[in-house]
Amino acid sequence: MSQLLRKNIEAISPLTDDEFEYILSHFEYKKFKKHSFLVQEGNDVRCEYFVLKGCVKAYITDKTGKDFIFQFGTEDWWITDREAFFKKTKATHNVDCIEDCEVLGITLANREKLASEMHKYEHFLVMRANLGYVSLLKRIQSMIMEDAKERYEQFIEQYPKFHNQIPKSLIASYLGISRETLSRLYRV
Amino acid sequence: MSQLLRKNIEAISPLTDDEFEYILSHFEYKKFKKHSFLVQEGNDVRCEYFVLKGCVKAYITDKTGKDFIFQFGTEDWWITDREAFFKKTKATHNVDCIEDCEVLGITLANREKLASEMHKYEHFLVMRANLGYVSLLKRIQSMIMEDAKERYEQFIEQYPKFHNQIPKSLIASYLGISRETLSRLYRV
Numbered sequence A, B: 001m002s003q004l005l006r007k008n009i010e011a012i013s014p015l016t017d018d019e020f021e022y023i024l025s026h027f028e029y030k031k032f033k034k035h036s037f038l039v040q041e042g043n044d045v046r047c048e049y050f051v052l053k054g055c056v057k058a059y060i061t062d063k064t065g066k067d068f069i070f071q072f073g074t075e076d077w078w079i080t081d082r083e084a085f086f087k088k089t090k091a092t093h094n095v096d097c098i099e100d101c102e103v104l105g106i107t108l109a110n111r112e113k114l115a116s117e118m119h120k121y122e123h124f125l126v127m128r129a130n131l132g133y134v135s136l137l138k139r140i141q142s143m144i145m146e147d148a149k150e151r152y153e154q155f156i157e158q159y160p161k162f163h164n165q166i167p168k169s170l171i172a173s174y175l176g177i178s179r180e181t182l183s184r185l186y187r188v
Helices: A003-010 A017-024 A080-085 A108-117 A117-144 A149-157 A161-163 A168-175 A181-188 B004-012 B017-024 B082-087 B108-117 B118-146 B148-158 B160-165 B167-174 B180-187
Strands: A028-032 A038-041 A047-053 A055-061 A068-074 A092-095 A103-106 B027-034 B037-039 B046-054 B054-062 B067-074 B094-097 B101-107
Touching: A003 A017, A003 A047, A003 B094, A047 A068, A055 A168, A068 A161, A080 B017, A080 B054, A080 B118, A092 A161, A092 B004, A092 B118, A092 B180, A103 B017, A103 B067, A108 B118, A117 A149, A117 B082, A117 B118, A149 A161, A149 B108, A149 B160, A149 B180, A168 A181, A181 B160, B004 B046, B046 B054, B046 B082, B067 B094, B067 B160, B067 B167, B082 B101, B101 B108, B108 B118, B148 B160, B148 B167, B167 B180
Parallel strands: none
Antiparallel strands: A028 A103, A038 A092, A047 A103, A055 A068, A055 A092, B027 B101, B037 B094, B046 B101, B054 B067, B054 B094
């Protein structure tokens, strides 16, 4: 299953077998049960995670206890509280498992070690960060410009797997609409 | 004025005088008049720009001709159509000058040359991309969770300079509210 990680890196930086084995040795394989936390608000953020199997959601809880989902992560996605991870501060949001998950985690120390040792890996990191930036920017554009129906259609187009994998109530939260509104769009 | 660029890079990667001079030699200094375009939809995106002076806005125009501002850039900011710049495709949005501007531009070829020659510079790029990602993610969280008043207050807090520098009608567009609603918030 670690081949998924190799494929993810090689989409940007092709690797030899030895290089990939070396990179992989800096990751730790972990299993998480449904509802358990990869990142928990107020705690240290030990790792950045690459999802091998399953699906997670990232969300903030406001003062009234309402959850706001702002990201999903499924197979082949990277997820953590990136700010807390880099700044070594406490997490300001949660990432938990919608279903049983298997992930590869890397600590900041190992990430920086790899980046300083392998220019190829640092190149991969910079390109991945740039692509992530572009994808968030598109999401902001969509939030500003599009109505609920267009955003839902875009969601399905962008994440065809998610569409079946994630409970509709969570998709509604992500899109910032009610479960009822989503049901209406879903039936159209 | 190029010291602004040095300060920006050195916030992440300290440089010797020679290293900075070498980096700077890969940038071109340009002046843009108010209303002129750094990036124009449908055109090639030649450079990524670091703003030395002035203020720019990035926006998309929808089918009905309505503009949606999704980013501002002022002194000490980097701006371009990042996706088109990296993928060498045509721009999908505009970046134009709200006032007369002075910028330093770097082509993709020069950016990649510097990154491959100087590990320090690649490290700067990866950290900058990560911080940019974090800042967009916070913006998405704010768009999902906060009402117009909270978003406006956050805008003032985050960009104290912008608050005076940018016409209120443009701030209203950025916040996704009407000019009238902003006026009400502004008076409170």
